[in-house]
Amino acid sequence: xxxxxxxxxxxxxxxxxxxxxxxxxxxxxxxxxxxxxxxxxxxxxxxxxxxxxxxxxxxxxxxxxxxxxxxxxxxxxxxxxxxxxxxxxxxxxxxxxxxxxxxxxxxxxxxxxxxxxxxxxxxxxxxxxxxxxxxxxxxxxxxxxxxxxxxxxxxxxxxxxxxxxxxxxxxxxxxxxxxxxxxxxxxxxxxxxxxxxxxxxxxxxxxxxxxxxxxxxxxxxxxxxxxxxxxxxxxxxxxxxxxxxxxxxxxxxxxxxxxxxxxxxxxxxxxxxxxxxxxxxxxxxxxxxxxxxxxxxxxxxxxxxxxxxxxxxxxxx
Amino acid sequence: xxxxxxxxxxxxxxxxxxxxxxxxxxxxxxxxxxxxxxxxxxxxxxxxxxxxxxxxxxxxxxxxxxxxxxxxxxxxxxxxxxxxxxxxxxxxxxxxxxxxxxxxxxxxxxxxxxxxxxxxxxxxxxxxxxxxxxxxxxxxxxxxxxxxxxxxxxxxxxxxxxxxxxxxxxxxxxxxxxxxxxxxxxxxxxxxxxxxxxxxxxxxxxxxxxxxxxxxxxxxxxxxxxxxxxxxxxxxxxxxxxxxxxxxxxxxxxxxxxxxxxxxxxxxxxxxxxxxxxxxxxxxxxxxxxxxxxxxxxxxxxxxxxxxxxxxxxxxx
Numbered sequence: 001x002x003x004x005x006x007x008x009x010x011x012x013x014x015x016x017x018x019x020x021x022x023x024x025x026x027x028x029x030x031x032x033x034x035x036x037x038x039x040x041x042x043x044x045x046x047x048x049x050x051x052x053x054x055x056x057x058x059x060x061x062x063x064x065x066x067x068x069x070x071x072x073x074x075x076x077x078x079x080x081x082x083x084x085x086x087x088x089x090x091x092x093x094x095x096x097x098x099x100x101x102x103x104x105x106x107x108x109x110x111x112x113x114x115x116x117x118x119x120x121x122x123x124x125x126x127x128x129x130x131x132x133x134x135x136x137x138x139x140x141x142x143x144x145x146x147x148x149x150x151x152x153x154x155x156x157x158x159x160x161x162x163x164x165x166x167x168x169x170x171x172x173x174x175x176x177x178x179x180x181x182x183x184x185x186x187x188x189x190x191x192x193x194x195x196x197x198x199x200x201x202x203x204x205x206x207x208x209x210x211x212x213x214x215x216x217x218x219x220x221x222x223x224x225x226x227x228x229x230x231x232x233x234x235x236x237x238x239x240x241x242x243x244x245x246x247x248x249x250x251x252x253x254x255x256x257x258x259x260x261x262x263x264x265x266x267x268x269x270x271x272x273x274x275x276x277x278x279x280x281x282x283x284x285x286x287x288x289x290x291x292x293x294x295x296x297x298x299x300x301x302x303x304x305x306x307x308x309x310x311x312x313x314x315x316x317x
Numbered sequence: 318x319x320x321x322x323x324x325x326x327x328x329x330x331x332x333x334x335x336x337x338x339x340x341x342x343x344x345x346x347x348x349x350x351x352x353x354x355x356x357x358x359x360x361x362x363x364x365x366x367x368x369x370x371x372x373x374x375x376x377x378x379x380x381x382x383x384x385x386x387x388x389x390x391x392x393x394x395x396x397x398x399x400x401x402x403x404x405x406x407x408x409x410x411x412x413x414x415x416x417x418x419x420x421x422x423x424x425x426x427x428x429x430x431x432x433x434x435x436x437x438x439x440x441x442x443x444x445x446x447x448x449x450x451x452x453x454x455x456x457x458x459x460x461x462x463x464x465x466x467x468x469x470x471x472x473x474x475x476x477x478x479x480x481x482x483x484x485x486x487x488x489x490x491x492x493x494x495x496x497x498x499x500x501x502x503x504x505x506x507x508x509x510x511x512x513x514x515x516x517x518x519x520x521x522x523x524x525x526x527x528x529x530x531x532x533x534x535x536x537x538x539x540x541x542x543x544x545x546x547x548x549x550x551x552x553x554x555x556x557x558x559x560x561x562x563x564x565x566x567x568x569x570x571x572x573x574x575x576x577x578x579x580x581x582x583x584x585x586x587x588x589x590x591x592x593x594x595x596x597x598x599x600x601x602x603x604x605x606x607x608x609x610x611x612x613x614x615x616x617x618x619x620x621x622x623x624x625x626x627x628x629x630x631x632x633x634x
Contacts, residue, residue, distance in 0.1 A: 023436060046409050048449060081433055081440040087450030091408050092363050115459065116398055116430055117489040119340060123402040132365060133404030142432065144461045144484060146491030167461060172434040174463030181509060184499045189506060192498060 008074025019267025171217025242269030325391025336584025488534025
């Protein structure tokens with residue numbers, strides 16, 4: 001699956017994934033009104049009317065964003081929390097979003113940050129990566145429980161040609177509280193985790209890179225340089241560009257010498273672009289066009305930083 | 318909410334939570350057959366027939382187990398992965414299980430191990446603890462992302478009188494890979510996390526204990542002794558009893574001088590008791606009675622270990 005992601009990045013010359021994390025405050029009023037109308041009449045069992053409306057609005061919003069960016073980027077990353085908060089209707093919107101994005105040829109990274117032990121982790125992996133429930137291509141995984149929590153995901157990845165990105169160094173301000181703690185031998189916890197991720201992924205490589213990737217926040221370029229060296233076969237998913245403060249120049253250390261090895265996420269910087277001064281002219285009705293414009297700007301920005309504007313993907317891998 | 322849990326434990330003289338983690342292999346054939354019959358006819362939109370059958374079997378199984386143990390124990394702990402693996406119908410079974418258990422007066426601990434950052438963690442907290450989607454009383458939370466990931470949960474707990482249990486030292490064999498790593502000052506990572514959990518919970522105490530609790534595996538009694546001292550106001554949820562190898566004598570260090578401060582989980586040791594030699598006489602049809610017998614045995618076992626068989630809860634807290 002990682003090879004498919006790399007091919008998508010090269011084909012579109014865009015190491016960019018659009019985060020579909022539709023906070024209700026990002027959704028224009030007219031979509032919410034349409035969703036309210038659609039929810040009139042009977043509300044399905046086990047669903048609350050308020051959640052049915054929110055979930056419908058979320059899906060319609062995602063659909064328009066997806067239509068606007070699907071020719072530009074290889075992948076999307078729905079954040080399941082934004083759907084789960086709306087209960088059953090929310091999870092239906094999550095499933096519909098995944099299925100719609102896949103129908104548009106996009107690779108779907110389910111940002112679920114799951115992690116448990118043994119048969120429980122395997123149940124999560126089956127739920128998200130086995131094609132029978134929530135059918136994503138990659139899932140994010142939390143490593144706190146160690147190998148017992150991660151290996152069942154890898155087993156399912158092998159069976160179904162899927163991949164995972166394990167949290168190594170997250171993009172948020174407090175990520176250092178535990179991740180940066182120095183251990184007795186002078187290495188930080190995130191380095192130990194990075195080392196393990198590289199080990200876990202050693203036997204599921206497709207070419208240079210493994211189906212076991214890592215999440216490394218774009219907001220931590222120094223740590224990324226260390227990790228890039230420590231995990232030469234680990235593809236990086238980098239959140240934190242834009243709204244969280246990272247810029248293209250922070251990202252050069254995330255990529256390998258060929259300009260590959262990393263895909264950068266932007267969520268609200270793209271999907272809520274119409275709320276920013278730079279794209280405000282699009283207005284509420286033009287929110288999807290604003291997202292497209294923001295995606296183009298981000299791609300140009302990254303191309304400049306990675307390979308000076310040139311398309312360098314004509315390498316064989 | 319923690320006070321409500323403590324009162325439940327004292328009233329039933331049972332610091333025991335039954336884990337509702339119904340692996341399909343635990344469910345007797347006759348329940349699966351009935352579920353198949355119930356699923357005949359139309360399958361709801363966004364649901365796969367196979368998952369509809371599994372989810373219905375899971376709920377019917379849970380219902381019978383709940384009926385059999387609800388007068389014995391104060392709480393249940395459904396493991397969401399076991400539901401999530403069946404997609405939308407699975408999540409409906411999760412919701413139905415929660416609602417049914419609450420209707421029986423049980424406290425529900427949603428074992429979701431969620432954790433993200435900022436507004437995303439808040440969305441998870443709203444989804445599970447705000448009474449509008451999956452309405453549990455406590456949720457388990459993963460601390461790997463630090464304060465940014467946990468504080469939004471605490472905010473929602475305060476608003477809705479709910480609680481969380483943060484993973485500190487998990488029960489699985491590989492939990493030491495990152496959690497036991499010694500830091501520069503000689504403390505293990507789990508101690509740093511325990512210290513933070515205690516800090517996070519300092520301003521949401523109800524009496525002695527806080528609504529911010531900790532998960533500490535029953536399989537690690539030595540670490541529990543350290544943590545019990547380090548976190549005097551932190552209630553412990555201890556998985557790992559029975560099937561994972563811990564016994565009542567391993568658990569004495571988890572409790573405080575009053576015999577409180579901890580609730581012990583058993584999942585398959587209770588819900589799949591009929592598959593063990595000791596309870597095999599109950600047979601498939603008697604699976605719920607077997608669960609009841611196993612719960613009684615576990616409660617007796619713990620009572621003996623904690624306060625020598627006496628009921629000591631006539632203390633005022």
